[in-house]
Amino acid sequence: MICAVAQPGHGDLAPGGDDMTDQATPIALEDTKPARRAGRPSRHLTGWLLASPLVVVLAVFLVLPIAMIVMVSFWGATEWSIYPAFQFDNYAFLFGSDVTYRVFFNTVKYALITWAFTLLIGFTVAYFLAFHVRSLGWQVGLFLVCTIPFWTSNIIRMISWIPFLGREGLANSALLSWGVIDKPLEWLLFSDFSVILAFVHLYTLFMVVPIFNTMMRIDRSLLEAANDAGATGRQTLWHVIVPLTKPGIMIGTIFVVTLVMGDFITVRFMSGSQKANVGRLISNDISLLQYPSASATAVVLLITVLIVISVLLRFVDIRKEL
Amino acid sequence: MTTISKVRYSRRSLLKTGGAALAASALPAPMVWGQETKDITLRQFGTGVSNLNEVAQKVKEDLGFTLEMTALDSDSVTQRAATQPDSFDIADIEYWICKKVWPTGNLQAMDVSKIRRYDQIVGIFKDGKLTPESEIAQGTAPHTVGFIPEPGATSFADEQTNWMTLIPTIYNADTLGIRPDLIGRPINNWSELLNPEFAGKASILDISSIGIMDMAMVCESMGEIQYGDKGNMTREEIDATFAIFTEAKRAGQFRAFWKTFDESVNLMASGEVVIQSMWSPAITAVKSRGIPCVYQPLEEGYRSWGGGIGLSKSLSGMELDAAYEYINWYLDGWVGGFLMRQGYYSAVPETSKDYMTENEWGYWFEGKEATGEITNPFGDVLAQAGEVRDGGSFEERMGSVACWNAVMDENQYMVRKWNEFIAA
Numbered sequence: 126m127i128c129a130v131a132q133p134g135h136g137d138l139a140p141g142g143d144d145m146t147d148q149a150t151p152i153a154l155e156d157t158k159p160a161r162r163a164g165r166p167s168r169h170l171t172g173w174l175l176a177s178p179l180v181v182v183l184a185v186f187l188v189l190p191i192a193m194i195v196m197v198s199f200w201g202a203t204e205w206s207i208y209p210a211f212q213f214d215n216y217a218f219l220f221g222s223d224v225t226y227r228v229f230f231n232t233v234k235y236a237l238i239t240w241a242f243t244l245l246i247g248f249t250v251a252y253f254l255a256f257h258v259r260s261l262g263w264q265v266g267l268f269l270v271c272t273i274p275f276w277t278s279n280i281i282r283m284i285s286w287i288p289f290l291g292r293e294g295l296a297n298s299a300l301l302s303w304g305v306i307d308k309p310l311e312w313l314l315f316s317d318f319s320v321i322l323a324f325v326h327l328y329t330l331f332m333v334v335p336i337f338n339t340m341m342r343i344d345r346s347l348l349e350a351a352n353d354a355g356a357t358g359r360q361t362l363w364h365v366i367v368p369l370t371k372p373g374i375m376i377g378t379i380f381v382v383t384l385v386m387g388d389f390i391t392v393r394f395m396s397g398s399q400k401a402n403v404g405r406l407i408s409n410d411i412s413l414l415q416y417p418s419a420s421a422t423a424v425v426l427l428i429t430v431l432i433v434i435s436v437l438l439r440f441v442d443i444r445k446e447l
Numbered sequence: 448m449t450t451i452s453k454v455r456y457s458r459r460s461l462l463k464t465g466g467a468a469l470a471a472s473a474l475p476a477p478m479v480w481g482q483e484t485k486d487i488t489l490r491q492f493g494t495g496v497s498n499l500n501e502v503a504q505k506v507k508e509d510l511g512f513t514l515e516m517t518a519l520d521s522d523s524v525t526q527r528a529a530t531q532p533d534s535f536d537i538a539d540i541e542y543w544i545c546k547k548v549w550p551t552g553n554l555q556a557m558d559v560s561k562i563r564r565y566d567q568i569v570g571i572f573k574d575g576k577l578t579p580e581s582e583i584a585q586g587t588a589p590h591t592v593g594f595i596p597e598p599g600a601t602s603f604a605d606e607q608t609n610w611m612t613l614i615p616t617i618y619n620a621d622t623l624g625i626r627p628d629l630i631g632r633p634i635n636n637w638s639e640l641l642n643p644e645f646a647g648k649a650s651i652l653d654i655s656s657i658g659i660m661d662m663a664m665v666c667e668s669m670g671e672i673q674y675g676d677k678g679n680m681t682r683e684e685i686d687a688t689f690a691i692f693t694e695a696k697r698a699g700q701f702r703a704f705w706k707t708f709d710e711s712v713n714l715m716a717s718g719e720v721v722i723q724s725m726w727s728p729a730i731t732a733v734k735s736r737g738i739p740c741v742y743q744p745l746e747e748g749y750r751s752w753g754g755g756i757g758l759s760k761s762l763s764g765m766e767l768d769a770a771y772e773y774i775n776w777y778l779d780g781w782v783g784g785f786l787m788r789q790g791y792y793s794a795v796p797e798t799s800k801d802y803m804t805e806n807e808w809g810y811w812f813e814g815k816e817a818t819g820e821i822t823n824p825f826g827d828v829l830a831q832a833g834e835v836r837d838g839g840s841f842e843e844r845m846g847s848v849a850c851w852n853a854v855m856d857e858n859q860y861m862v863r864k865w866n867e868f869i870a871a
């Protein structure tokens with residue numbers, strides 16, 4: 126799945142686009158015959174017809190659900206039911222509670238720290254794959270090795286940390302037997318540390334893939350030119366490779382940030398339910414049938430994430446760079 | 448929903464008319480509705496404790512129809528019962544959930560006169576008293592939500608009527624679970640949960656309606672708060688309770704909170720936690736791994752819970768008859784024996800006796816020393832000869848219930864406070 130996004134994706138996009146126009150042309154021609162005589166609306170009609178499948182899909186599966194969430198966020202709730210209303214109670218409670226601010230701060234903290242680590246690791250791995258491994262076969266092979274952990278489910282990869290990090294887990298018993306520590310480290314499990322460790326483990330590949338992909342498309346002669354012009358390895362990295370890799374970094378960043386900000390299950394398991402992020406607030410509300418309150422939180426989270434992404438897109442024009 | 452043909456017979460009309468039915472009436476009740484029985488499917492959902500596939504298999508054997516089981520956690524059960532009445536035929540829910548769900552009108556009351564063993568059902572579920580002298584515990588005691596004045600009513604009746612909301616199936620008295628090997632001294636009070644001695648090694652369950660009761664037991668035991676009714680706290684009492692626990696949480700008292708049965712077992716078995724709120728079968732699950740674990744009876748008494756099965760309002764005709772047949776079968780003892788051999792109690796204990804050995808009955812119900820190995824229905828050995836059940840006999844355990852799992856009038860406020868506690 127991930128591989129498909131990575132490499133063949135770009136190859137596929139162009140012919141895909143061609144196919145669509147090829148198929149659409151005959152329809153358009155039939156339609157336009159009478160229309161041509163009448164005048165100009167034909168091109169509009171063609172445009173609408175071409176766009177309509179996507180419009181319908183997006184309207185039904187994206188716009189409508191979000192509109193519902195926004196609507197319900199103004200509703201009221203009793204213990205067992207929700208009733209239509211237009212009231213700001215849910216938002217008032219949300220913004221009136223200092224827990225909300227703490228939880229949003231926590232969510233952003235998780236996102237930032239996870240982003241920093243995944244970027245560092247992801248960039249390093251991608252750099253190694255793209256510039257140090259010479260043969261294409263090895264590159265693809267090693268890249269596939271990176272995806273092996275993805276053959277098991279997210280939850281399993283996450284939960285398998287628990288026995289490893291526990292008080293009597295592998296990590297602690299190894300450290301004890303080496304004499305590094307004399308009593309088990311409590312903070313290894315059910316702490317911010319374990320939450321972020323799990324996030325980094327789960328999402329680093331989402332950073333590796335887009336960065337590797339953009340790196341592979343860097344024209345090697347640019348590197349030679351930099352070398353010929355006397356740039357050191359570090360200068361080449363900073364002034365040539367990093368700027369050219371920006372779109373990949375940005376895409377990876379969007380993946381990681383949105384995944385971490387929307388997550389709730391990792392935080393629940395890895396913190397032993399002791400820490401909260403926004404996702405957990407929402408899931409707690411839902412499990413207690415407080416849909417309006419959950420919707421209000423979701424709307425605020427959505428707006429926060431959209432702001433983060435729009436800020437990110439200020440840095441790089443992804444559409445131009447792709 | 449099911450594959451029953453369009454023509455529907457009521458049981459009575461079938462008896463009046465059909466010749467085959469005449470013959471059938473001489474046979475045991477489950478045979479009455481003849482061939483189509485095998486096509487009936489009843490969809491039951493509920494918490495994991497009693498949603499067991501063994502029960503579904505036995506139903507198929509004894510009654511002929513199919514029972515589809517779905518196990519969910521308490522919150523999901525509430526959600527589904529309250530919002531998706533057409534997604535189930537039989538709801539296996541707890542009494543406090545019933546208090547929450549009944550007003551939605553998604554369940555229909557049961558006609559007591561169709562329940563053959565109604566008279567034998569334990570008093571707790573009828574007038575609230577185990578014995579005539581018993582005091583009624585705080586919280587959502589089952590009898591307070593067990594009856595409604597008339598069919599269709601969305602409020603509860605104060606006394607026994609002919610219309611029952613849930614048929615009690617399973618109940619127990621909960622307390623704290625401890626690891627005696629890691630604690631090394633007697634534990635006698637709920638207050639020990641917040642004892643700094645166990646800092647970083649305590650846990651509480653993250654299901655607000657149950658967790659708050661455990662918290663209340665602890666705060667009361669510490670002498671910090673005197674509750675009017677633990678099952679129906681005022682805002683001040685809720686605030687005070689959470690203040691104590693938030694302080695403890697920030698001081699690192701808790702290792703984790705748990706939400707599912709398995710989590711509680713793993714926390715205890717791995718030694719991450721030495722004292723925590725726990726459910727009876729979780730204790731046996733820890734024990735069956737060879738790890739010592741005690742369901743510690745405490746001076747302040749137990750926090751009790753009870754579950755029962757309710758009927759969806761959309762049940763009618765043959766399915767409704769089948770559901771009544773299922774309920775009657777449930778109280779006949781096989782299920783009771785099956786559940787009691789795991790440490791729960793059944794609504795009509797004496798019928799379960801026929802499905803248990805004398806040793807099992809003595810150990811589980813009468814609190815006697817086991818005379819031989821005690822195994823659960825799945826073959827795991829839970830106790831050796833000479834051992835006694837934690838807490839003793841049925842009367843001792845169910846007789847010292849301090850409060851029942853509950854939903855309070857200030858539930859929404861409490862839930863928000865709970866969310867804050869988790870995020871604190």
